[in-house]
Amino acid sequence: MLLEPLLNIVDLYCERDERVLFEGLSFGLVAGELVQIEGANGSGKTTLLRILSGLSGDYEGDVFWCGESVEKVRDDFFSSLLYFGHQPGVKGMLTPVENLQWYSAIHPALLAEKIFPALEVVGLKGYEDVPCHSLSAGQNRRVSLARLYMNTAKLWILDEPFTAIDKSGVAAKERLLADHVASGGSVILTTHHDLTSCGSVTKINLDQLMGT
Structure with a gap:
């Protein structure tokens, strides 16, 4: 039985300084899934996370939360994020x-x-x-x-969460991500860190999407 996506991204398009960062970007995120966004510096990883977090409206396409446009369910979306x-x-x-x-x-x-x-x-x-x-x-x-250890949000969107953290902190963060996903939470993140200890990871490479 296929799970319905919590977050669904449909035909997303974004450009900056007359350069297309990504186009035709579509994917869904289900409960218990970890998605890693990959790509070279400047490929639009942080821009994508800001769009998905509602911090940037500079895009075309649709973002849905639990089957509804995020514009229609903003309060529920932001309380879950x-x-x-x-x-x-x-x-x-x-x-x-x-x-x-x-x-x-x-x-x-x-x-x-x-x-x-x-x-x-x-x-x-x-x-x-x-x-x-x-x-x-x-x-x-x-x-x-520390906010990650205080929260009950279903969806975590994390931009380089392993930056400036020592080895023990990295191990603790890996366990936290694995526990969150195992309990039915979902994660979208950017990182250059190896996430094999966090279980199954879905990878989306923006460079490959644009053919670079």
């Missing part, structure tokens, strides 16, 4: 706890009661009340990653 961008998205004047409290206040899928356990998991126990401008780039990345 966690987007992790290429930049940490951490406010330097706030502490890790304050940053995560702010995120949980604006996103219903992030549970505030999990802030301290999440910070401990990502290796920031003892740094909860240190202003983030005093932390290293890797530690700030961990503050942002």
